[in-house]
Amino acid sequence: QQQVKQSPQSLIVQKGGISIINCAYENTAFDYFPWYQQFPGKGPALLIAIRPDVSEKKEGRFTISFNKSAKQFSLHIMDSQPGDSATYFCAASNPDSWGKLQFGAGTQVVVTP
Amino acid sequence: ETGVTQSPTHLIKTRGQQVTLRCSSQSGHNTVSWYQQALGQGPQFIFQYYREEKNGRGNFPPRFSGLQFPNYSSELNVNALELDDSALYLCASSRSGSANYGYTFGSGTRLTVV
Numbered sequence: 001q002q003q004v005k006q007s008p009q010s011l012i013v014q015k016g017g018i019s020i021i022n023c024a025y026e027n028t029a030f031d032y033f034p035w036y037q038q039f040p041g042k043g044p045a046l047l048i049a050i051r052p053d054v055s056e057k058k059e060g061r062f063t064i065s066f067n068k069s070a071k072q073f074s075l076h077i078m079d080s081q082p083g084d085s086a087t088y089f090c091a092a093s094n095p096d097s098w099g100k101l102q103f104g105a106g107t108q109v110v111v112t113p
Numbered sequence: 114e115t116g117v118t119q120s121p122t123h124l125i126k127t128r129g130q131q132v133t134l135r136c137s138s139q140s141g142h143n144t145v146s147w148y149q150q151a152l153g154q155g156p157q158f159i160f161q162y163y164r165e166e167k168n169g170r171g172n173f174p175p176r177f178s179g180l181q182f183p184n185y186s187s188e189l190n191v192n193a194l195e196l197d198d199s200a201l202y203l204c205a206s207s208r209s210g211s212a213n214y215g216y217t218f219g220s221g222t223r224l225t226v227v
């Protein structure tokens with residue numbers, strides 16, 4: 001079963017707009033929540049990550065919001081640019097699973113000029 | 114500092130054949146994980162090697178096997194290929210056995226089984 005559920009499946013946003021991608025999880029043992037960005041023909045690249053003791057983390061135009069009680073976290077892309085057009089994956093891991101990351105199904109983001 | 118390199122980039126195999134995919138980890142990384150990414154899906158964990166020992170395995174059948182070499186490079190072997198094995202196979206390396214240090218992914222090997 002999918003342990004991390006991601007929505008929406010796809011997203012179209014105008015240049016300068018805000019892209020919001022949401023993820024939900026069930027396993028309360030998860031303690032690390034990264035977001036990856038993937039361009040066609042490339043592997044995923046780590047964008048930003050958060051731990052559950054923090055409610056928000058910002059790096060440049062990218063912000064993660066984390067709601068531990070709701071078991072949800074989201075990625076906000078501010079001032080979206082055409083170069084941000086990619087597929088974004090949320091993921092989660094727990095300390096007992098060593099290197100196993102549970103990925104969401106991905107969100108394809110298209111930023112129109 | 115070189116990143117993670119995978120070879121080959123593309124591969125076409127016939128059902129029932131065997132395939133070996135290769136991965137060179139990033140300099141300074143001692144852990145390699147393999148993921149399978151079907152079209153339009155998120156990557157699925159196959160297994161991980163930490164200092165040449167396998168320390169984690171996902172829900173994949175035994176015909177998926179691998180190893181890690183003393184230089185921390187790695188191979189993924191798949192026997193008795195099935196059509197559903199067609200996917201992008203990703204290798205990721207990290208500085209320790211935990212995902213919490215952040216993975217560096219390679220660009221993957223696109224395997225097509227016909």
